[in-house]
Amino acid sequence: MVDMPAPCKRLVTGVLALLLVFSTQSVPATAAPPSFTHPGVLVSRPMLDFVRGKVTAKAQPWRAAYDQMAASRYASLSRTPKPRAVVECGPYSDPNLGCTDEREDAIAAYTLALMWYLNQDTRYATKAIQIMDAWSATIADHTNSNAPLQTAWSGVSWAQAAELIKYAYGNWPNSGRFGTMLRNVYLPKIAGGNATSNGNWELVMMEATLGISVFLEDRTTYDRAVAKYRTRVPAFVYLASDGALPKAPPGSGIDTRDEIIRYWQNQSTFSEGLTQETCRDFTHTGYGIASIADFAETTRIQGQSLYPEIQDRLRTAIGFQSRYELESPPSWLCGGAVNRGLGPVTEVGYNHLNTRLGITMPNSKIYTEGHRPQGTNNLFVAWQTLTHAQNPN
Template sequence: MIFNINKIAIAGVIFTAATLLSCQENKFGEVDLTLPDNTGKWEDVTAKYTYNHPCAMYNDDDFARVRNMLADGTAPQVVKTAFEALKASKYGVIDYTPNPVRLMKRGTSADVNDDADEDAAAAYQTAMLWKLTGDTRYADASVRILNAWADECEGFDPNGNANQMLTAGIQGYTFANAAEIMQTYTGWGESDKQAFKNWIVKNFAEKNRQFMDLHWSRQYMMCEDHYWSNWDLVNMCSYLSIGILTENDEMVNYVVNYFYDGGGNGCIKKLARGNHADPLGSGETLFQNQESGRDQGHSMMSTMVTANLCQIAYTLYKGNKSVPELDFFAAHDNAVLKMAEYVALCNLRSGDDDKNKAGSWLVNAGDMPFEEYKYCINCSCPDKSHGVVQSVVNLSEEVKNGRGEIRPGWEILYMHYAKEKGQGSGYKYCKMFADKLRPECGPDGTRYTSRGGTFDQLAWGTLMLYRE
């Protein structure tokens, strides 16, 4: 391994980064990104991008398609239902009152994180409603939330532990995607807009980069494999979204290169593991998730956040077809899809209820294939006692394992491969999950029972992506 020390400037913030270069090279097709060979070094992507805002989770064409079919009555009923749910959400009201805190506290004795969860979701949902209705009252509500946090919040409590990096990732990409939608709103003053960008770079992007470079700090540096994949993935989502928001090519390229060749478990080579035949005989190839042996709640989170990451990168790709590496969905011969199929099969029940509570498991625990995974065995972490060898997928019936718990994101995967790409197969279990949960919707309601299940993903995939 070779380490290059690079310094990059992002909106006035200087980072000193240890950039990991592996001894592998990927050869790209137009969009079908194949497995790396072992003959050379990975060639870093150093692209220059076109930013047609909004161009993160969704673009103007996406919003126009949904807005027009809602207006002329041609929208499928599930899209209409999702739209009504968005308007009825407590995070989508015109008079929403933000609750910014001076210091976000995560990993301290007195966590103060709920306000950031909820206000970021409200900023995002009111931004969506502005684009779908044209009602500037929603736009003003979103801007009011974004400005309030930029004005009042000074960052993270310095006494917090590594868990603050999860908030930096999750709320980072939610706030960033709200701001990305609002970029073109003329009612958001330029000075306020720039102040928000400076704030999110300083308080979120800096944390994202610190985590991916150091896992998690120079003082408490862990080995690259210590933190499970979901930690990397939320920080990748945030850093990519903020890079798009601020038109920072270097940030975008960093995430692209990290996805293909990074050191941590968010890298696709570590994220999607094994090579298994479907035990139910569909003929599909399945890849286990890096967290499949840990528990199903986290493997589900990892997969759903991956879906969000892929969607953000793909939206940027649609305006930058000369950079096929942005099509994360296609990477390593659809590795993300094969991983999602494995996770879906592990967690699906046979019933047709939208909470996935009814019926029997589609697969018995003993029938699910698994490649042995050695977690932090003989690693460089200071603590040498936490390693474990996982020999089976964790399909325990214990509540804490989270088997069968639901999260929004299956619509992204099914709609991309079946409708956007027009593939005829390979998504049997993603389709089953998407059909079961449709319309996915987002925060509020009773389906997503944990805060993580509610706020870790941007949600609303049925509203924005569903096609019959």
């Protein structure tokens, strides 16, 4: 800075600091809404009312998606929950001591809650409550190396189910105990994130954290989840504006060129929409894309949407992966061979970008419509053709 009187220096420094703050924030530092919208985790009442009308009218693709859900094991009224005090999950769920049981009971609770909302048969709400009550009366911890991931996967579905039952159905005496479970057993494992793991970990951890914070109306936790998400998304999806190299996850210590390339599965050529896990496989890439879209969707419902900030990354990520699900990759991408299997993860992002914003996405359209009805990945994504296909609300 050129020489100038001390008061002027302080003034200029202060102005520059303010400009820096405003240039890096597109949503308030306090991101939580003044009052929470319920139900408001991934789906809202207007969205579900739209779906109910389509299902009742037997319109497609909603009716086929509803029938798919209704025929699944997750919608069974004879389901017996399998809670455990300690769920132990090692790498790739080995050992699997309650891992599958917990994830699938959580998906079942969400499935049953959706079934109740759409068909108004109270037996489904009652069964969802039975499953959630069984777990909230039992679980105390998650252990082993996959504990944060397992906690997040299950936490996503628990929050979605609990939100519908508490705030739409309403007759749930043990809802407070379930909230205590989420606060004391789930949040401590996920709210701090995991900067050094593959990106899908921290993204789903933030998705679960956000959903739980909405259910609990916990503004502090909501704000922390938003802050971490806003730095993690740019470290997962590359844009040309990032420069020669992708952004590194803050706090990871991954900061040299060699370290970044290793972290990006040894991919050294970067193109818009490439993700940190594309050259690992499209399945794990899809997990990250799903969480990016689901998180943004919840913030939209809560009135302070993060879609404008991340939509270019989401659009290019869905489009890039969809393209190479449909055609052979070039030699510069992953050595000319990719492991496909994106999964049922594109409906939420595609609906916002295409239905609501009118953005043309040809590869994403072919992939998304060609895989309808998109069902569940049996981990944390479920029934998004039903809830989000062509949903303008």
